Amino acid sequence: MDIKKKAAEPENKLAAKIFSLRSYTPIPFVLLMLVFSVMTWQSFLIGLVLVLAGEAFRFGGVSWAGSETRTTGTVGGAFLVISGPFAYVRNPLYVGNILIYVGIGVMSMALFPWLHIIAFIWFVFQYMMIVSEEEKYLAKTYKTAYQEYCNNVPAFFPRFTPYRNKSVEQPPKSVKAGLKSEMRSLQAIIIVIILLIARSIWLPPVSL
Numbered sequence: 001m002d003i004k005k006k007a008a009e010p011e012n013k014l015a016a017k018i019f020s021l022r023s024y025t026p027i028p029f030v031l032l033m034l035v036f037s038v039m040t041w042q043s044f045l046i047g048l049v050l051v052l053a054g055e056a057f058r059f060g061g062v063s064w065a066g067s068e069t070r071t072t073g074t075v076g077g078a079f080l081v082i083s084g085p086f087a088y089v090r091n092p093l094y095v096g097n098i099l100i101y102v103g104i105g106v107m108s109m110a111l112f113p114w115l116h117i118i119a120f121i122w123f124v125f126q127y128m129m130i131v132s133e134e135e136k137y138l139a140k141t142y143k144t145a146y147q148e149y150c151n152n153v154p155a156f157f158p159r160f161t162p163y164r165n166k167s168v169e170q171p172p173k174s175v176k177a178g179l180k181s182e183m184r185s186l187q188a189i190i191i192v193i194i195l196l197i198a199r200s201i202w203l204p205p206v207s208l
Helices: 013-021 026-035 041-070 092-108 114-152 175-202
Strands: none
Touching: 013 114, 026 092, 026 114, 026 175, 041 092, 041 175, 092 114, 092 175
16 A cells, blocks of 8 residues: 555545644634633533543544644545554544543533533534545545445444454554654643633633
């Protein structure tokens, strides 16, 4: 399998634009969660469990997919990765992101439930757009192997047993590369959690 393939030009320019901005679209929601936070220790603990679960999905994914998950250019990849969490769900990083965003929302309990519903609808739309463009590229590039993968592995709801196909070349797993790639996400998560804690301690609740 040619590992030097370049990503094709995007067919859906809106999806490509959303893909390039996907690291920044959570910012307005996070700011609202910080401003209107009414966090309790119960909401903090439940939210923390969701955040940790989401980060586990992400870390497992980037340990296999590597720095390609950090690109903000065109959709594409050098490998059809079906190992690690990709053996259970086709989009583990996006599943992880949704769990993290939901976890932060549960922590803050800001404007519950309306902010959570709006955020969830937005991120479902965002990832459906991105995945539709990614899957066009993968289907064209990896053809039968990708079709078989799609037939056996769900897009967002993990299966219980890992999918295996020894004929598909895989990149080497690298925990070190995963940590390096994921450092920015970990820093952002820690900063947001610290800000939520500080806000709950030192500032009174804000209501509309």
